[in-house]
Amino acid sequence: MKSILLRGGRVIDPANRIDGTFDVLAIDGKIVSVAPRGASAAPDGAAIVDAGRCWVVPGLIDVHVHLRDPGFPRKETIQTGLRAAAAGGFTAVAAMANTKPVNDSPEITGYMLDRAREARTARLVPVSAVTRNLEGRENVDYRAMAKAGARLFSDDGMPVDDENVLARAMREIAALGYAISLHEEDRGLSCNGAVNAGTVAARLGVTAYPNIAEAARVRRDLALAQETGAAVHIAHVSTRESLDLVREARRRGAHVTCEVTPHHMALDESAVLRWGPNAKMNPPLRAAHDVAALHDAIADGLIDIIATDHAPHDPESKHLGQLAGFFDTREAAPRLPAHAAGLFADCANGVVGLETSLGLAMDLVHRSLIGAPRLVEMMSLNPARLLRIDAGTLTAGAPADITVIDPNFDWTVEPERFRSKSRNTPFAGVRLLGKAILTIVDGEIVYDGRSGDE
Ligand SMILES: [Zn+2]
Structure with missing residues (x-):
């Protein structure tokens, strides 16, 4: 024993x-x-x-990671991703469905759980796709996915554009007792924007991604949540407007939770000028006033969860080689020539986060924005509740x-020492x-x- x-x-x-x-x-x-x-x-x-x-706290849980397995072993595997999770203090992570093939079948869910068992490290909680192949058209068999082990449902990486498909998903997933996590983006408004609509996008000469692209979808989906009675979770909330909508919906009695990423709370859009592709993500880093609103919403308890959106990418997917000459971490980038602006818009979105999340979140406690118990709620108890798993407590x-x-513990982020296969971090x-x-x-x-x- x-x-x-x-x-x-x-x-x-x-x-x-x-x-x-x-x-x-x-x-x-x-x-x-x-x-x-x-x-x-x-x-x-x-x-x-x-x-x-x-x-000594209940094991940390990340409700939003991309482990790239099956499909993209150059970026990450379930084994390397879970080792990175353990090194970051996470005992369980929810792996998003945008793998290749997409996790929209019990077979893929089973594959993920088998690989995780073999890894013998942090636990993997499968996230099922909401729509077949993330195409936004056909609802997945949620009951079969839950039976196979899925504990959260999301098309993350993609929004669900069709209201009928989404309303049906909300009803069916709610009937099973689970939550749906939403990547909120109106692609008619985000226009594949590379950087937050503001001074940085203008200075670099790259396509702009406005706050309204997120907030418009949050507004629509909170109305649907109210209508269907579903439990909805807003992934990686990044704007002041979205926070206001969540606050208002909660007052009206909607079952809504939301998460913030360490990078959206620690950095604003100006980080793109120094870190270039390694500070490009979707949603983008926002303006300083949005970051201040996120801090207020962390302090007043509106934001329930800190989640990384761990998104490993190899240097080629980030076009790091071709863009290296434009971004120097010591000084701000100049205006990009048209071909470089195009490459920047085309480079993959996202940053790794599992091994830096806790250290960045600790800053909230060191600055007395929140107390240690609230940090544990945001990184363990509330994630366990969202995933409906028996975790997040030290109950006998x-x-x-x-x-x-x-x-x-005083330490410096050294990406070359990450357990993750990828190094795309602005930290x-x-x-x-x-x-x-x-x-x-x-x-x-x-x-x-x-x-x-x-
Ligand atoms: Zn997303």
């Missing part, structure tokens, strides 16, 4: 309103007790960890998925305070960063 005793850490378990110094004992993959220091006797042979000066009997965080060289030093899944240590130089 394997067991582990975490001694004397600051245990933060918001579901049970616990925040204090305790010992946590897990036996055979289950939490046994959270007890005053020294009160629990460890069984013979137990691994004993001194967690003093650390936080729950799976022993635990993250040990050193809140003052290279950034100094962060706070890091997971132990990630425990099912009572087993799957990541150990205690030595500091792993």
